[in-house]
Amino acid sequence: MQVTSVPVLVNAADEKVSVINEIRDLVAHRNLLWNLVRRDLTVRYKRSMIGFFWTMLNPLLTMVILTVVFSTIFRFEGIENYPTYFLSAYLVFGFFAQTTNQSMQSLAWNGALMKRVRVPKSIFAVSTTLSGLVNLFLAYIPLFLIMIVTGAPICSTVLYLPVSILLIAMFTLGVSLMLSALAVYFEDVQHMYQVVTLGLMYMTPIIYPISIIPFKWFWVIRANPLTHLVKLARDPVYGCTLPGQHVILASSAAAVIALVVGWVVFHRLARGFYLHA
Amino acid sequence: MSEPSVDFQHVSLRYRILADRGINSFKEWAIRWITRRMRYQELVALSDVSFSVPAGHAVGIIGHNGAGKSTLLRVAAGILRPTEGTAIVRGHQAPVIELGLGFEAELSGRENIFFNGALLGRSPAEMEERLEEIVAFADLHEFIDQPIRTYSTGMVARLAFAVATTVDAQILLLDEVLAVGDASFRIKCQERLGTFRDAGVTILLVSHDLDAVVKMCDQALWLDKGTVRAYGPAPEIVARYKTAVAEGPTVGGAIESAGPDG
Numbered sequence: 116m117q118v119t120s121v122p123v124l125v126n127a128a129d130e131k132v133s134v135i136n137e138i139r140d141l142v143a144h145r146n147l148l149w150n151l152v153r154r155d156l157t158v159r160y161k162r163s164m165i166g167f168f169w170t171m172l173n174p175l176l177t178m179v180i181l182t183v184v185f186s187t188i189f190r191f192e193g194i195e196n197y198p199t200y201f202l203s204a205y206l207v208f209g210f211f212a213q214t215t216n217q218s219m220q221s222l223a224w225n226g227a228l229m230k231r232v233r234v235p236k237s238i239f240a241v242s243t244t245l246s247g248l249v250n251l252f253l254a255y256i257p258l259f260l261i262m263i264v265t266g267a268p269i270c271s272t273v274l275y276l277p278v279s280i281l282l283i284a285m286f287t288l289g290v291s292l293m294l295s296a297l298a299v300y301f302e303d304v305q306h307m308y309q310v311v312t313l314g315l316m317y318m319t320p321i322i323y324p325i326s327i328i329p330f331k332w333f334w335v336i337r338a339n340p341l342t343h344l345v346k347l348a349r350d351p352v353y354g355c356t357l358p359g360q361h362v363i364l365a366s367s368a369a370a371v372i373a374l375v376v377g378w379v380v381f382h383r384l385a386r387g388f389y390l391h392a
Numbered sequence: 393m394s395e396p397s398v399d400f401q402h403v404s405l406r407y408r409i410l411a412d413r414g415i416n417s418f419k420e421w422a423i424r425w426i427t428r429r430m431r432y433q434e435l436v437a438l439s440d441v442s443f444s445v446p447a448g449h450a451v452g453i454i455g456h457n458g459a460g461k462s463t464l465l466r467v468a469a470g471i472l473r474p475t476e477g478t479a480i481v482r483g484h485q486a487p488v489i490e491l492g493l494g495f496e497a498e499l500s501g502r503e504n505i506f507f508n509g510a511l512l513g514r515s516p517a518e519m520e521e522r523l524e525e526i527v528a529f530a531d532l533h534e535f536i537d538q539p540i541r542t543y544s545t546g547m548v549a550r551l552a553f554a555v556a557t558t559v560d561a562q563i564l565l566l567d568e569v570l571a572v573g574d575a576s577f578r579i580k581c582q583e584r585l586g587t588f589r590d591a592g593v594t595i596l597l598v599s600h601d602l603d604a605v606v607k608m609c610d611q612a613l614w615l616d617k618g619t620v621r622a623y624g625p626a627p628e629i630v631a632r633y634k635t636a637v638a639e640g641p642t643v644g645g646a647i648e649s650a651g652p653d654g
Binding site: 390 | 511
């Protein structure tokens with residue numbers, strides 16, 4: 116008899132689910148992961164350059180509106196190059212908000228898929244985060260164009276951006292894991308979260324400088340992990356400085372905590388997905 | 393003597409669900425939790441199921457609705473984890489539990505073939521090799537680069553079956569897939585299953601079509617309320633099942649949906 120290596124599936128009650136197993140499983144499914152990302156992007160950009168530029172329009176127009184509003188109507192003292200100031204933070208916040216929102220839909224939509232084939236359940240949050248990253252990289256193109264047009268300096272500190280984005284992506288993945296698991300159980304989580312996103316946007320110094328916050332409320336802004344994460348991405352682009360040590364520390368802590376909490380919640384809820392999805 | 397391809401050892405699967413399944417909003421859950429009105433109910437989907445299938449055999453899984461047939465298939469596919477016991481499946485599987493799920497309407501037929509292949513754990517190179525065969529079997533030559541949303545239901549079903557059964561699996565898990573498509577496609581499917589059997593592929597087939605089970609399967613597994621009622625040669629088991637159904641409503645389908653009401 117011919118002996119070839121065949122995969123053996125052992126589906127036992129006492130089998131352990133660990134982070135390492137899940138990561139190994141994700142690596143084994145990298146081909147599917149890649150396909151999921153490609154599917155997201157193809158559907159989004161409708162396989163055309165026009166589709167690509169069309170999606171660029173959204174951040175561009177938002178930027179124009181906010182720039183007009185905040186440099187003519189509500190003015191913040193002492194912010195030069197307001198478009199750069201705003202966009203350098205808004206892009207990463209947009210990445211966070213869009214990815215977390217989309218991962219909830221993604222898992223709910225792909226629930227049917229999970230009933231059909233065995234896939235690592237976290238693959239949808241991971242693929243949504245990855246396609247969000249591709250979108251984020253593309254969104255930096257108009258930002259740098261705007262910087263050139265408005266004469267804002269582009270410094271070598273932008274080379275630090277990948278580190279910033281890595282930490283932001285880790286944080287986003289953690290939050291996505293938790294929210295997407297909750298969204299499978301409760302369909303109103305998604306609507307509630309949209310309000311939360313709006314609140315977070317104003318709780319984070321994106322459109323305004325942190326200096327306008329009254330001292331009394333300063334702790335609220337500082338307790339918000341996004342404040343640090345957004346600064347981590349803004350400083351190298353806008354301020355021409357590397358982020359300070361406490362910003363890096365706070366961001367790293369936020370990223371690690373979000374990933375751990377996200378995984379624990381996800382893993383605990385994952386067993387029941389089958390009944391709810 | 394080689395090892396069995398499918399081996400279930402004392403597999404049980406239970407769910408704990410909220411007694412009133414109406415809760416699907418966080419608001420309602422929070423109110424219930426605060427007011428301490430959470431009642432759980434245990435649902436037994438499979439209970440101490442043991443059986444094994446030698447390599448190359450075809451097994452039909454029969455029983456009334458809600459007997460746990462699809463659950464059993466999903467445990468074999470690794471989609472559901474048992475609460476107790478162990479299920480071992482040896483070989484590359486192709487689970488065809490619901491046809492056409494995982495197809496993305498915006499993507500073309502060709503792209504969906506690769507996407508589905510990835511779902512079944514196949515690399516693009518492997519799918520490239522099989523592309524022609526799949527397209528030919530599904531009979532979709534001129535439509536293969538059109539988005540799936542332009543396809544008819546029959547076309548989607550043909551494509552799904554073609555993809556699932558063209559991946560050189562050693563184990564095929566089929567859930568009621570013979571019920572789709574027109575008569576000629578059904579015949580084509582049955583023929584293909586026949587060639588799989590000849591090639592030594594192990595098949596688990598969930599079907600309500602008892603004649604098809606007798607025709608295509610070596611053994612039959614009769615499930616009743618999550619337990620194995622009988623397991624043996626297909627004609628004999630199907631005959632016994634038929635008698636039982638004819639005799640009384642106890643097996644017939646009193647618990648149609650296995651709903652947790654009451």
